[in-house]
Amino acid sequence: MSYVDNAQASYEHAIERVPEGVRVYLPILPVMSLVGVFILYPIAQAIYSSFFDKDLLSPAEAEFVGLANYAEIWTSETIHQVLWNTFVWVAVGSIAAIVLGFLMGWLLYEKLPFTSVASAIVLIPWVLPRVVGASIWQFMFGGSQGIINELLVQLGVIDEYIVMLGSTDLSLWPPIVGMIWRLAPLFALLTLTSLQGIDEHLYEAARMDGATPWEQFRYITLPMMRYNLAIGFLLMLIYNIRNFSMVWVMTKGGPGVSSSTLPVMIYRTAFVDFNVGLASALSMLLFVVLLVFSYYYIQVYDKVQGEF
């Protein structure tokens, strides 16, 4: 009897003692406990901590303060600025990434040769380690040697080199540009995949009926892609709102909070100011938004599963 047979025999012996109805859950249990402990439990912990005045370095001396942390979010001007930054970031970043990504996907599908090689190259910004991508952009936007300053001077947009990452007025935008660069390829690939999934005969039939290219796009391409686009849209929102690395590498959220988004603010509150209570309350805010996005994500997902 080989080792495998032996192990299997004892496995079967053990498995038969488990009641029939419970047996099916056994293979799922390890995954669920891992996810439960390291992802779901922390969420509960964050809810709890958000009602306390808690210092990161001396968590034992936490003091119950009720809704004081949430009240601070409600009143603090700094946090309002951060929330506004986050909104701008998500709105601009997502829309730009979607438009650009859609164009890229369409160009890859329709106009460019070597689609599979080209799409692999286009994907590089997305798979590159986050810190690497953000560092490149920091270098390009940064200080006196930045190529982007030189480019803007050459194009006549500005007269001389300006400080971008260290400026209160401008510092929000460079990370958004970097983030669009990272996310657009992902949307492009989604677009390409769903375009490839549409049956050519549909277009042929439409052309026979005299549909113009715009009509073909409007009445065939878009409806056929709607779930994929919806999933792409939600993924853009989710990736944008929970992004940390692009901002943190490029500006650390500063100067002041001029380029801070919610995740960066959570990090700064917890690990720079050591205010765990407020950071937890901010986490709850992020969590609720993510929950809404995820809810719609699952809805769309179920529709896709039902359809195909």
Add this chain to the structure above:
Amino acid sequence: MATDTQDPKSEFRKNQSWLYDTQSGTYVRKSLIGLLTLVVFTYVLFPLYWMVVTAFKTTAEIQQIPPTVFPEDPSLQGFRMVVMSSLQTSGYDAFFEQSFGWEISSAIDIDILTLILNSLKVAVGAGLIALVLGTGAAYVLSQREFRGKNAIMSLLLASLMFPGTAIMVPEWELISTLGLFNTHLALILIYGAMTSPFVVWLMKGFFDDFPDSIVEASRIDQCTPFETFWYVLVPMARNSLIASFIFAFLLAWNELVFALTLLDNSKFTVPPGLLTFVQGFNTQWNVVAAASIIISLPVLAGLAYIQQYFVQGLTGGAVKG
């Protein structure tokens, strides 16, 4: 639109706009599309080009204003400094000096070798956990009907969305309570938890598409469900399994937030290590670029292998690539 015309082609032509109908329209259209392609792909590719070029510039050339678009004096200085610094920090400099007579000294301080080894340890650990736990769960979720199945699937899908920034503070508290602060085990477990739902969805997609007849045949040959899984499905799922592992590996290789908050400098993986170097005093960008290229290579190798699974993996299987 549709009419009783005898020749659908002529009707089709009549409906076209000026842009499609005339010679000049075609030129306008073609040049617009060409321009668009140029702009879009410059945006995507230029930063990559810039990273590569920067890595091959000398320290003097990096500081030139305005920056040079092509390296005037291509050199491997950046790469050499990364390697030297790593050898020196790891304490191999004496060895090289004695055996080969090489003088190893570097002005910078980035120990990329240790960072890579730490990242490898964490990423392989997390990948294996996700693979082993995820595949079994995926098989059951795909092949059986039972109470709470949809809830479990939705929960797993939702848990893909939260990790990272939304739970970094409570995660820090949890890891401190467990006494795992500043250990690689903490990261292995967290990354395992982050990636196993992903693997579940990806592998479930594979098992769903798996022809029933093969499972049926093995059942007729008196295989237990476990035997069917282990001797029939797993060997046939080889490619999907490798893809799943690579996904989990890449996530762990790239992750910044938990690595930054749960480790000290001494145990850093690649992302926080590079970050510290980038944000350090007087950053030498040719060295950063060289280090970036080195740590991006495994990612690019992985990408080439799993490209066909990419969309499916990213969307948790919702969109089949």
